[in-house]
Every structure is written in C-alpha cells, then in structure tokens.
Amino acid sequence: MLVIYACYGGAHTSPAAAAIHLGRLKGDPLPSLQDILKVQYFDVPTSGDRGRVFPVGTDELGNQVYVLGRGSHPQPIVEAVKSGYMLAGGDPRQIIFVNTLRGVNWQVRLGGFLSRRLGLVSLGRLIAAAGVRRAYPKLLQIVSETKAQCAAAGTGGPVSFSFHQE
Numbered sequence: 001m002l003v004i005y006a007c008y009g010g011a012h013t014s015p016a017a018a019a020i021h022l023g024r025l026k027g028d029p030l031p032s033l034q035d036i037l038k039v040q041y042f043d044v045p046t047s048g049d050r051g052r053v054f055p056v057g058t059d060e061l062g063n064q065v066y067v068l069g070r071g072s073h074p075q076p077i078v079e080a081v082k083s084g085y086m087l088a089g090g091d092p093r094q095i096i097f098v099n100t101l102r103g104v105n106w107q108v109r110l111g112g113f114l115s116r117r118l119g120l121v122s123l124g125r126l127i128a129a130a131g132v133r134r135a136y137p138k139l140l141q142i143v144s145e146t147k148a149q150c151a152a153a154g155t156g157g158p159v160s161f162s163f164h165q166e
Contacts, residue, residue: 001063001095001154002085002094002095002096003018003064003065003110004081004099005021005066005067005096005098006067006077006101007069007070008068008069008070009018009047009050009069010041010050010052010068010093011041011043011069012104012108012128012132013101014067014069014098014137015039015040015056016042016100016132016139017142018065019039019040019056020139020143021143022056022057022058023073024040025039025140026103029137031133031136032133037125037129041054041056042128043111043112043129045067048068050070050071051068052068053081054067061150065158068081068097069117074097074099076119080164082097096149096150096153099144100139103135103139107130107131107134108132109131110127111123111125111126111131112124114127
C-alpha cells in the first residue's frame with residue numbers, strides 16, 4: 001500500500017501524521033516542541049509544492065508513506081496522483097489518501113499562515129508546532145485508523161480509497 005497523508009499545504013499535520021505512522025514522532029503523553037520541529041518536511045513545503053508527493057519512509061508492514069499538500073480542492077490532486085501512479089504501472093487502488101485536516105486547529109492555521117504566507121518563519125513555525133502538539137491526540141487517532149485500514153487491506157478486508165474533504 002501507498003499511504004499518502006495530505007493536508008492543505010503538506011507542511012504541518014501531514015508530516016506529523018507520517019512521522020507518527022513511522023514511529024519517528026512519539027510522546028507520552030505529548031511530544032516536545034523540539035521533536036515536532038525536527039519532523040521531516042515540517043514547515044518546509046511551499047505553495048509551489050502543492051500536488052507533489054514527498055516520500056517519508058516505509059512502515060513495519062512494508063507500506064510506503066508519503067506526504068502531500070493538496071490545496072483547497074483535493075479531488076483533482078487525488079485523481080492526478082492516481083493517474084500518474086497508474087501510468088507508471090501501479091494499481092491506484094493500492095493508494096490510501098488520508099485527510100489530516102481533521103487535526104488542524106487555529107494554532108496550526110495561524111502558524112502556517114505566518115510562516116508560509118507572510119515569511120515569518122521562526123514565529124510561525126513555533127506556533128504551528130504548538131498547534132500540532134495540541135492536535136497530537138487527534139493525529140494519533142487518524143494514524144491508528146489508517147494503520148487499521150492498511151491491515152485490513154493486507155488481509156483482503158474492506159478498504160476505502162476515497163479522500164473526503166471535511
């Protein structure tokens with residue numbers, strides 16, 4: 001399976017969820033701000049990177065994990081990624097798109113706006129990291145649901161491949 005964690009810009013909740021999925025971001029009960037700031041691709045992608053799929057790693061079951069910024073209209077991006085994968089010889093039914101916007105809160109939005117839009121990177125990055133830390137329990141839930149989906153796919157169980165905007 002290919003697991004693609006996607007959010008608006010691909011810079012905050014999707015890299016955090018991918019890091020949780022791969023066991024690179026942990027916390028008991030919450031990760032530190034420094035750990036969040038060290039997450040691969042955290043606050044890195046720009047608006048020009050929307051639609052690009054960034055590899056993050058492979059999980060313990062062999063599923064490849066990616067992050068994606070999908071903008072405000074996810075369906076065309078999802079269809080383009082599926083089509084590209086199919087043209088490269090892959091089966092697009094093997095892709096799970098995971099909407100991490102369910103984990104976004106006002107701090108993540110404000111931090112992303114300050115960092116990515118206004119160029120106030122130091123301030124925005126810290127605010128976004130605080131927001132991700134606050135959203136960590138929700139992101140854990142999203143990742144847990146995703147891993148269950150991957151396990152079901154591995155056993156032939158029901159898997160949903162659609163990407164729903166919330």
